[in-house]
Amino acid sequence: MAATTDIFKNDILKDKILLCSGGGSGICRAMTEAVVRHGGKAVIISRSLDKLQKAAKEMSEATGGEVIAVQADVRKPEDVENAVAKTIEKFGRIDYLINGAAGNFLATMKDLSYNAFRTVIEIDLLGSWNLTKAASEYLKASKGSIINVTATIHYTGTPYQQHPGAAKAGVDALTKHWAVELGPFGVRVNGIAPGPIANTEGISRLAGKSASYETVPLGRAGTVTEIAHSTVFLFSEAASYISGHVMVVDGGHWLTSFKPGYPGTVLNPQSSKM
Ligand code: COA
Numbered sequence: 001m002a003a004t005t006d007i008f009k010n011d012i013l014k015d016k017i018l019l020c021s022g023g024g025s026g027i028c029r030a031m032t033e034a035v036v037r038h039g040g041k042a043v044i045i046s047r048s049l050d051k052l053q054k055a056a057k058e059m060s061e062a063t064g065g066e067v068i069a070v071q072a073d074v075r076k077p078e079d080v081e082n083a084v085a086k087t088i089e090k091f092g093r094i095d096y097l098i099n100g101a102a103g104n105f106l107a108t109m110k111d112l113s114y115n116a117f118r119t120v121i122e123i124d125l126l127g128s129w130n131l132t133k134a135a136s137e138y139l140k141a142s143k144g145s146i147i148n149v150t151a152t153i154h155y156t157g158t159p160y161q162q163h164p165g166a167a168k169a170g171v172d173a174l175t176k177h178w179a180v181e182l183g184p185f186g187v188r189v190n191g192i193a194p195g196p197i198a199n200t201e202g203i204s205r206l207a208g209k210s211a212s213y214e215t216v217p218l219g220r221a222g223t224v225t226e227i228a229h230s231t232v233f234l235f236s237e238a239a240s241y242i243s244g245h246v247m248v249v250d251g252g253h254w255l256t257s258f259k260p261g262y263p264g265t266v267l268n269p270q271s272s273k274m
């Protein structure tokens with residue numbers, strides 16, 4: 001289940017229109033389903049139309065709400081412009097934007113090609129900027145709200161993560177710049193930085209089967225439902241004076257001093273199972 005309706009009023013996001021990149025899988029799918037479960041309607045975008053259509057159908061069936069799939073590569077300005085146009089054509093407005101599309105894999109600098117580093121920056125950082133640029137006038141018109149899905153890997157020098165770390169640091173900078181630029185138009189801009197989240201592509205790529213949560217103070221992985229609940233809170237009126245903030249939802253993971261890497265990774269490449 002993506003989110004329960006037991007915590008928040010089930011119409012807390014009634015008739016709000018969400019555009020979400022990466023909404024066909026993992027964390028962002030759960031974020032989308034939570035918005036729809038609480039009264040919203042959504043457009044999800046990513047590269048794989050089959051995956052999106054299946055997710056949209058399943059979410060619609062699970063919630064009784066409307067979820068539409070539109071193919072778009074966030075690296076391509078024409079694709080994000082088209083996704084925004086399709087959202088307006090279908091729903092007439094955009095209230096919420098989630099920038100969640102991302103790419104990641106473990107690699108040392110030696111093993112990162114020039115194109116590999118650029119690819120991750122292009123998806124996570126430029127992709128977030130592209131989609132927000134395309135949607136920003138509609139968000140101003142609705143006095144809407146943006147959530148950038150970021151990470152905590154750049155708070156410390158997490159091994160094998162310089163490419164997404166640099167990208168997410170840029171995303172966090174954009175959260176602040178947009179909060180300042182769009183705030184006077186009534187738009188709130190925040191980030192959610194998940195820690196290790198169970199049963200996601202991200203955790204399987206970073207920690208694989210060797211995941212261990214000894215360095216997480218709460219002693220376990222997070223769930224997509226926990227990120228979904230943070231999403232409902234940040235979009236709702238309960239967060240009406242919160243902007244420019246990155247909410248870390250990681251069970252305290254990044255604060256621990258003994259942190260040789262992402263859960264399950266090791267610092268010494270000689271002993272790495274990469
Ligand atoms: N280690 C090192 N380099 C890698 C790599 C890995 N595990 N995976 C891909 N690359 C390199 C490729 O070799 C290529 O570089 P090259 O042209 O110099 O050979 C470059 O990255 C781009 O790869 P490509 O497969 O062409 O990019 P893409 O745009 O099709 O896919 C990725 C983007 C690589 C990020 C892909 O993993 C992806 O689509 N990820 C989305 C899902 C995901 O990562 N989810 C977790 C989010 S936390």
Ligand code: NAP
Nearest residue numbers: 022025026027046047048073074101102197200201202203
């Ligand atoms: P995921 O399911 O793989 O989500 C990434 C999504 O991005 C996919 O749906 C993918 O769909 C889409 N995407 C990738 N490249 C794209 C592109 N060029 N254009 C449009 N869409 C693209 O992984 P996840 O683990 O749930 O991660 C979701 C978010 O949480 C990411 O921002 C990630 O950095 C962040 N995060 C995750 C964790 C974790 O533990 N999982 C921890 C910290 C932060 P297509 O392949 O169809 O394009």
